[in-house]
Amino acid sequence: MTRHAEPPASRTINERLSAVRGEQAGLRRVAFLIGQLExxxxxxxxxxxxxxxxxxxxxxHVLLLSKGGPHEQTLREAGIGVHHLGFGRKPSGLPALRRNLVAFARLVVLLRGLRLDVxxxxxxxxYMIGAVAARLARVPIVVAGRRGLRNRPDRPGxxxxxxxxxxxxTDHVIANAAAVAEDARTVEHLPAxxxxxxxxxxxxxxxDPAEPENIDTPLPVILCVANLLKIKGHRFLIDAAATLARQGNPCTIIxxxxxxxxxxxxxQATTLGLDVRFLGSRTDTAGLLARADIVVLPSLSEGLxxxxxxxMAAGRPTIATSVGGTPELLEDRGLLVPPADPAALAEAITHLLTHPQHATTLATAARAWARKNLDATAMTIQHINLYHQLLETRCVE
Structure with a gap:
C-alpha cells in the first residue's frame, strides 16, 4: 500500500522540531535537481x-539543468548552494548533443564532490537524467518526485x-497527492x-491576513492564478464569464x-466583450486573494x-475542476466541476455569488483543513523521516 504519512497536526512546532532532531541523525546533505526556477x-x-x-x-544544494529564475536569490540568501549545469532546453544537432554530454559529466562530477546523502x-x-548520474556518482539514495498526472498509457514503447x-x-518516489500516486502505479507500473x-x-x-488590493470595478471579482497554458483551461473560464454576462451577472475576471x-x-475576451484583466506573473498574490470574491482554477489536469x-489558506471561496489531486483539497470545502465545461463553471460561480453564506461556510472549512493538513513543518518532517528511513535501509543492506 502507498505510504501516506498524516501530518502531526496535534503536536506543537517545538515538539515537531524536537522529533526532527532525533530523526535526522545521519542525514547531512541533500540536493534537489530541477530544470529551472521559474x-x-x-x-x-x-x-x-x-x-x-x-x-x-x-x-x-539546488542543481539546475538549464537556467535559474525568481527563486534563485531567495535560496542563496538562505545559505543554499545553487549550481547551474548548462543543459540545453531543446537540444537538436551535434553541437547540442556535445553540450548536454558535457553538462551530464559536470553533473556526475558535482554529485561526487558534494558527497550527498540524498x-x-x-x-x-x-529524474530521467538525475537517477543515472546519481548512480554513476554513487549517491546513496535517489528519490524522484511525481507532481502531476502523466495519463500517457499510449506513450512509445x-x-x-x-x-x-x-x-x-530510483530508491523511492514521492507523489504530492493520492491521485498522482495512483497515476504512477497505473501508468508507470511503479510498485506500491x-x-x-x-x-x-x-x-x-x-x-496571514492581507490588505485587499485595489481593483477598480463594481462587479464581482473572479481570480485565477495559473500560467497561461492550454492545460490550465482559462478559455473555459472566459466562456463561463460570457454565459454569466448573458444571464445578467457580469463579472471582472483577473x-x-x-x-x-x-x-x-x-x-477571446475582447471578442466576447468581457472585463478580463491580465496582470502577468506575480509573486505577491495575497492582496488579490483578499480582494477576490471567488477563486477559480479551470485546469484540464493538475497534481496538487x-x-x-x-x-484555501486565504479563506476564499474556491471553484476548481475535479482533476488530479484537486478533489483531495476541495471535497466538501469548495465546489468541483467537470473540466472543459463552461456551463457547469458558470453555474457554480452563480451559486456562490447568490448564496454568500454557503460560500463563507466552504471557505472557512477550507482554511481550517489547509492549516491542519498543508503545514510546511509537517511536510518537511515527513521528507526528513522518509530520507532517514531510506538511508537506514541502505545501511542495513
Missing part, C-alpha cells in the same frame, strides 16, 4: 522545502522502457512499496500568470495545485 508550483515547493531543511541544519529530482527531465529502467535505479504521498506545504505567511496563451485569451492551496 514561477511554477513545483519550483515554489522546492524552494520552500529546501529552506525548511536548511533551517534544520541540513546542508542543501538526491531528490523533482520533475520528469530531472522505448519511452516506457527507459522510464521503467530509471524507476528500477516504492511510493509515498506527501502533500505540498504552505508557509505560515500564507495564512488572470495572474504569463505564457503562450496570452494572445489567444486576450482575443498551489493556487488552490493558497486560496
Amino acid at each position: 514561477l511554477g508550483g513545483a519550483e515554489k515547493q522546492l524552494s520552500l522545502l529546501a529552506r525548511e531543511l536548511r533551517l534544520r541544519s541540513i546542508e542543501v 538526491l531528490h529530482a523533482f520533475l520528469y527531465e530531472s 522505448w519511452g516506457s522502457t527507459l522510464e521503467r529502467a530509471v524507476n528500477r535505479v 512499496h516504492k511510493l509515498s504521498v506527501i502533500y505540498n506545504g504552505l508557509p505560515e505567511t500564507a495564512f 488572470l495572474v500568470g504569463d505564457g503562450p496563451e496570452y494572445a489567444p485569451l486576450q482575443t 495545485s498551489n493556487a488552490v492551496m493558497e486560496a
Whole structure:
C-alpha cells in the first residue's frame, strides 16, 4: 500500500522540531535537481522545502539543468548552494548533443564532490537524467518526485522502457497527492512499496491576513492564478464569464500568470466583450486573494495545485475542476466541476455569488483543513523521516 504519512497536526512546532532532531541523525546533505526556477508550483515547493531543511541544519544544494529564475536569490540568501549545469532546453544537432554530454559529466562530477546523502529530482527531465548520474556518482539514495498526472498509457514503447529502467535505479518516489500516486502505479507500473504521498506545504505567511488590493470595478471579482497554458483551461473560464454576462451577472475576471496563451485569451475576451484583466506573473498574490470574491482554477489536469492551496489558506471561496489531486483539497470545502465545461463553471460561480453564506461556510472549512493538513513543518518532517528511513535501509543492506 502507498505510504501516506498524516501530518502531526496535534503536536506543537517545538515538539515537531524536537522529533526532527532525533530523526535526522545521519542525514547531512541533500540536493534537489530541477530544470529551472521559474514561477511554477513545483519550483515554489522546492524552494520552500529546501529552506525548511536548511533551517534544520541540513546542508542543501539546488542543481539546475538549464537556467535559474525568481527563486534563485531567495535560496542563496538562505545559505543554499545553487549550481547551474548548462543543459540545453531543446537540444537538436551535434553541437547540442556535445553540450548536454558535457553538462551530464559536470553533473556526475558535482554529485561526487558534494558527497550527498540524498538526491531528490523533482520533475520528469530531472529524474530521467538525475537517477543515472546519481548512480554513476554513487549517491546513496535517489528519490524522484511525481507532481502531476502523466495519463500517457499510449506513450512509445522505448519511452516506457527507459522510464521503467530509471524507476528500477530510483530508491523511492514521492507523489504530492493520492491521485498522482495512483497515476504512477497505473501508468508507470511503479510498485506500491516504492511510493509515498506527501502533500505540498504552505508557509505560515500564507495564512496571514492581507490588505485587499485595489481593483477598480463594481462587479464581482473572479481570480485565477495559473500560467497561461492550454492545460490550465482559462478559455473555459472566459466562456463561463460570457454565459454569466448573458444571464445578467457580469463579472471582472483577473488572470495572474504569463505564457503562450496570452494572445489567444486576450482575443477571446475582447471578442466576447468581457472585463478580463491580465496582470502577468506575480509573486505577491495575497492582496488579490483578499480582494477576490471567488477563486477559480479551470485546469484540464493538475497534481496538487498551489493556487488552490493558497486560496484555501486565504479563506476564499474556491471553484476548481475535479482533476488530479484537486478533489483531495476541495471535497466538501469548495465546489468541483467537470473540466472543459463552461456551463457547469458558470453555474457554480452563480451559486456562490447568490448564496454568500454557503460560500463563507466552504471557505472557512477550507482554511481550517489547509492549516491542519498543508503545514510546511509537517511536510518537511515527513521528507526528513522518509530520507532517514531510506538511508537506514541502505545501511542495513
